[in-house]
Amino acid sequence: MTEIRVDFRQKIKAMKPLHGFNNCARQVDYGEILPDFLRLRPPVVRLHDTAYPYGAGHYVDVHNIFPDFSADPDDPAAYDFALTDLYVKPLCENGIDVMYRLGTTIEHAPKKYHIFAPADPEKWAAVCEHIVRHYRAGWADGFSFSNMKYWEIWNEPDGLDPQIEPYGPPNWIGTAQAYYRLYAHTAKYLKQRHPEILVGGYSSCYILGRNEGGKWTQGDTRFFTDFLSFVKETGAPLDFFTWHGYLGNQGTKKIDREFGFVDRTLNDYGFFDTLRVDAEWNCCVCDVDTPNFRDQFYINMRNEKGASHIAAALYEMQRCGVDLALFYDAQLWKEYGPLFHVPELTKTKTYRAFEQFLRLFEAGGECFSTQDGDVYALAVGGTENILALANTSAAEQKVQLRVSGGGLPVRFRLCDGRHDLSELPLPELAAPLVLPPYSFCDITFDRQPQAEGARL
Amino acid sequence: MATITVDSKTEIGRIKPMHCVNNGPVKARTDQVRGNMELYTAAKIPYMRNHDASFYPGYGGEHTVDVHLIFSDFSRDENDPASYDFHLTDEYLANTLSTGTKIFYRLGSKIEHETKKYGTLPPPDFHKWARICEHIIRHYNEGWNDGHHWDIDYWEIWNEPDGAEDDADPYWKKCWGGTQAQFFELFRIAATHLKACFPTLKIGGPAVCGNDRPWADAFLRYCASHDVPLDFFSWHAYCPTPEGILHGADEVRKKLDSLGYDQTESICNEWNYILNWDTRFIESIETILSLKGAAFTAATILAAQDLPIDMLMYYDARPCVLNGMFDYYTLRALKGYYPFVMFSELYRLGTQIALDCDDPSIYAVAAKHGADTAVMAAYFQEADEEKTLTVTGLPDGKRVYLLDETHDFEATDSVVRNGRLTLSLKPYSVLLIQ
Numbered sequence: 001m002t003e004i005r006v007d008f009r010q011k012i013k014a015m016k017p018l019h020g021f022n023n024c025a026r027q028v029d030y031g032e033i034l035p036d037f038l039r040l041r042p043p044v045v046r047l048h049d050t051a052y053p054y055g056a057g058h059y060v061d062v063h064n065i066f067p068d069f070s071a072d073p074d075d076p077a078a079y080d081f082a083l084t085d086l087y088v089k090p091l092c093e094n095g096i097d098v099m100y101r102l103g104t105t106i107e108h109a110p111k112k113y114h115i116f117a118p119a120d121p122e123k124w125a126a127v128c129e130h131i132v133r134h135y136r137a138g139w140a141d142g143f144s145f146s147n148m149k150y151w152e153i154w155n156e157p158d159g160l161d162p163q164i165e166p167y168g169p170p171n172w173i174g175t176a177q178a179y180y181r182l183y184a185h186t187a188k189y190l191k192q193r194h195p196e197i198l199v200g201g202y203s204s205c206y207i208l209g210r211n212e213g214g215k216w217t218q219g220d221t222r223f224f225t226d227f228l229s230f231v232k233e234t235g236a237p238l239d240f241f242t243w244h245g246y247l248g249n250q251g252t253k254k255i256d257r258e259f260g261f262v263d264r265t266l267n268d269y270g271f272f273d274t275l276r277v278d279a280e281w282n283c284c285v286c287d288v289d290t291p292n293f294r295d296q297f298y299i300n301m302r303n304e305k306g307a308s309h310i311a312a313a314l315y316e317m318q319r320c321g322v323d324l325a326l327f328y329d330a331q332l333w334k335e336y337g338p339l340f341h342v343p344e345l346t347k348t349k350t351y352r353a354f355e356q357f358l359r360l361f362e363a364g365g366e367c368f369s370t371q372d373g374d375v376y377a378l379a380v381g382g383t384e385n386i387l388a389l390a391n392t393s394a395a396e397q398k399v400q401l402r403v404s405g406g407g408l409p410v411r412f413r414l415c416d417g418r419h420d421l422s423e424l425p426l427p428e429l430a431a432p433l434v435l436p437p438y439s440f441c442d443i444t445f446d447r448q449p450q451a452e453g454a455r456l
Numbered sequence: 457m458a459t460i461t462v463d464s465k466t467e468i469g470r471i472k473p474m475h476c477v478n479n480g481p482v483k484a485r486t487d488q489v490r491g492n493m494e495l496y497t498a499a500k501i502p503y504m505r506n507h508d509a510s511f512y513p514g515y516g517g518e519h520t521v522d523v524h525l526i527f528s529d530f531s532r533d534e535n536d537p538a539s540y541d542f543h544l545t546d547e548y549l550a551n552t553l554s555t556g557t558k559i560f561y562r563l564g565s566k567i568e569h570e571t572k573k574y575g576t577l578p579p580p581d582f583h584k585w586a587r588i589c590e591h592i593i594r595h596y597n598e599g600w601n602d603g604h605h606w607d608i609d610y611w612e613i614w615n616e617p618d619g620a621e622d623d624a625d626p627y628w629k630k631c632w633g634g635t636q637a638q639f640f641e642l643f644r645i646a647a648t649h650l651k652a653c654f655p656t657l658k659i660g661g662p663a664v665c666g667n668d669r670p671w672a673d674a675f676l677r678y679c680a681s682h683d684v685p686l687d688f689f690s691w692h693a694y695c696p697t698p699e700g701i702l703h704g705a706d707e708v709r710k711k712l713d714s715l716g717y718d719q720t721e722s723i724c725n726e727w728n729y730i731l732n733w734d735t736r737f738i739e740s741i742e743t744i745l746s747l748k749g750a751a752f753t754a755a756t757i758l759a760a761q762d763l764p765i766d767m768l769m770y771y772d773a774r775p776c777v778l779n780g781m782f783d784y785y786t787l788r789a790l791k792g793y794y795p796f797v798m799f800s801e802l803y804r805l806g807t808q809i810a811l812d813c814d815d816p817s818i819y820a821v822a823a824k825h826g827a828d829t830a831v832m833a834a835y836f837q838e839a840d841e842e843k844t845l846t847v848t849g850l851p852d853g854k855r856v857y858l859l860d861e862t863h864d865f866e867a868t869d870s871v872v873r874n875g876r877l878t879l880s881l882k883p884y885s886v887l888l889i890q
Binding site: 029054080108111294298335343344345 | 485512513516517518519525541543544547569570571574737738741742745776784785786
């Protein structure tokens with residue numbers, strides 16, 4: 001028997017905006033955003049791998065916007081904002097903050113094009129500044145989008161081992177020092193000219209170590225610590241630090257390890273106010289022994305197996321204190337885009353996990369709850385008292401709930417293989433709650449005082 | 457009750473390449489790119505056309521196939537090898553050739569749906585564009601610029617230049633941003649130049665949206681009156697019936713013959729099941745991905761065999777919304793993959809033999825090689841009824857291999873006995889008797 005204790009009287013902290021995404025859901029890159037995506041009210045959308053691959057040649061990436069690096073960075077005619085404008089405008093008009101990744105899309109192919117360290121970092125920074133100016137200060141027939149708030153410098157410069165990527169690192173070809181210099185110069189350059197924006201980086205692909213001999217190996221974190229040293233020594237701004245947290249076989253337990261390490265290390269280097277941002281995450285669940293594990297990832301991202309892990313991950317990120325999280329990815333017709341079934345455009349189970357989290361986010365602040373084994377919990381109190389639970393195992397879980405300060409349960413919703421966060425009859429009050437395999441649910445309470453530690 | 461009668465003594469002609477496709481296999485790497493090389497190879501597809509390849513990351517994305525992506529700076533010297541980037545296109549085409557499938561190369565650009573156009577705008581200098589294409593051909597067939605000798609014999613000039621009227625809003629000019637007259641001139645210059653450089657290759661185009669529209673008629677008349685070489689005339693068709701797809705095939709042949717192009721091949725090189733492109737587009741995709749879509753594909757391939765069409769190329773084997781062959785996320789075979797495998801068996805046999813079918817909802821073709829015969833049939837109609845099918849004229853022992861809801865081209869217990877086979881067909885079944 002699993003036991004979960006909840007106390008709505010113990011306020012822990014405010015809810016974190018963890019329901020952000022990389023990119024958004026549109027039938028085509030230049031088309032309207034799906035209304036059901038907007039209903040998730042994402043706080044932030046990050047623009048990276050937009051219109052993958054290669055930004056379709058004309059979206060977002062610095063080399064797509066400024067295609068001839070020999071051109072004059074002050075000349076508006078040297079820039080092609082057309083399609084990126086189409087992508088960005090409806091996001092901003094719908095009140096969504098944008099994290100613009102300055103840099104380039106990942107490149108898996110054998111020939112590399114744009115992931116090389118810029119030959120002229122100063123000029124590169126000047127180009128980036130004009131991009132900021134276009135979106136925030138109207139330059140070159142631009143806009144005044146104050147919600148173009150976050151400006152991230154590059155993506156995954158800490159690379160991968162060639163045994164995983166046989167054609168070399170897919171994001172950065174250059175030394176670590178070259179990246180640090182690029183970051184420091186660009187961050188200062190942008191911040192001096194646009195003090196109201198937030199600058200940061202670097203979307204670490206593996207924050208706990210590095211890839212050694214084809215295996216993700218914890219231990220060598222010098223890329224990260226040397227980066228922080230460099231930033232500190234040069235006085236470069238670091239308004240936010242980004243890392244990537246794909247959960248794999250370790251599941252949600254990885255969240256605490258990674259966030260804990262990021263948090264402690266940033267504090268050690270004096271970056272107390274730097275936002276801790278998980279800029280790419282997803283649950284890569286493979287529940288069968290197969291060499292085609294990636295097929296299983298993509299299948300399970302859309303069903304209750306992945307969705308239960310995603311729900312649990314959201315609770316766990318909230319519990320740890322991640323400041324902002326951006327799920328990878330929201331685009332349609334992409335392997336990592338599991339919010340909607342295509343072509344029907346119906347909501348997947350994963351969509352329901354975000355639908356649940358939105359309700360929690362808007363209901364109040366985090367309250368005390370425990371978790372036990374494969375059962376995760378998040379209690380929220382405020383305008384509503386809600387307890388969310390997720391079972392990430394293949395087995396049914398009987399959960400004894402001990403709830404204080406919540407009131408009487410008035411509503412129960414369940415998402416599992418048969419239900420889509422559907423409202424169901426309230427569970428039997430005296431009996432343990434039975435969570436089906438790979439499921440998540442929430443119980444709303446009427447906020448009336450009950451006996452201490454009352455069983456549900 | 458439907459009856460198919462096979463007459464193996466009456467030979468009609470060769471089995472034609474009706475089971476060609478747009479785009480090639482995806483080769484897995486040890487990173488996040490999975491593949492379908494084995495499945496693609498097993499389908500024994502004769503030709504793939506590489507149009508719209510640059511949409512897909514596994515083929516090279518923005519650095520593959522299209523002329524403006526291979527020769528990205530039009531101001532450069534077209535004779536300078538350094539002006540060209542063949543790398544990822546080389547890889548894509550090599551992967552395809554390794555499966556046994558040959559290349560049908562579309563010179564031009566992928567379709568551009570966005571409001572700003574890039575590669576679909578008229579080239580600034582048509583003669584230079586022709587010379588760039590010449591160098592691309594030399595790279596792939598004559599080894600120029602660290603190239604190859606791949607004997608790519610089909611070279612198509614452009615794609616769907618007739619998609620919009622001359623005075624249409626530029627947004628709607630998704631494949632050709634110029635006028636009709638400009639395109640005719642480009643085609644004349646390019647076809648004439650390339651045929652002069654490569655007299656043994658097949659130069660053609662232009663992949664019109666509709667084979668029966670005034671634009672296509674004007675194009676053919678222009679070519680005839682200007683002595684433009686035209687080794688093949690290519691056209692597209694998107695409809696929800698085989699008859700709709702193949703509508704106009706007879707008229708195209710007659711038109712070509714009447715204009716002196718009696719050796720010119722007629723190639724339908726994009727087709728699929730589409731109800732419409734807006735209100736019923738999702739319904740169309742759902743069908744493409746289903747058994748009904750597979751039956752439609754099989755029925756169209758079979759019907760085309762009996763029409764004056766020299767090649768049929770399904771759109772699309774590239775992982776995308778219109779791919780009924782491979783699952784988008786896992787690249788596993790869908791129902792729509794198997795008609796290609798099945799028809800390849802007829803293609804292997806090579807000679808079409810006479811077959812009579814008394815039911816218009818059953819599409820069938822028979823083939824033989826020596827004493828070996830086979831029949832492929834597809835039951836496609838917009839009604840939910842089972843049908844009894846009797847097949848005569850095949851030797852005893854031939855077995856039914858079935859594609860339906862519960863079979864993926866699998867052997868059944870139905871076997872020809874005493875020269876006769878009777879079986880019950882569920883809606884949208886496809887079978888190969890061999």
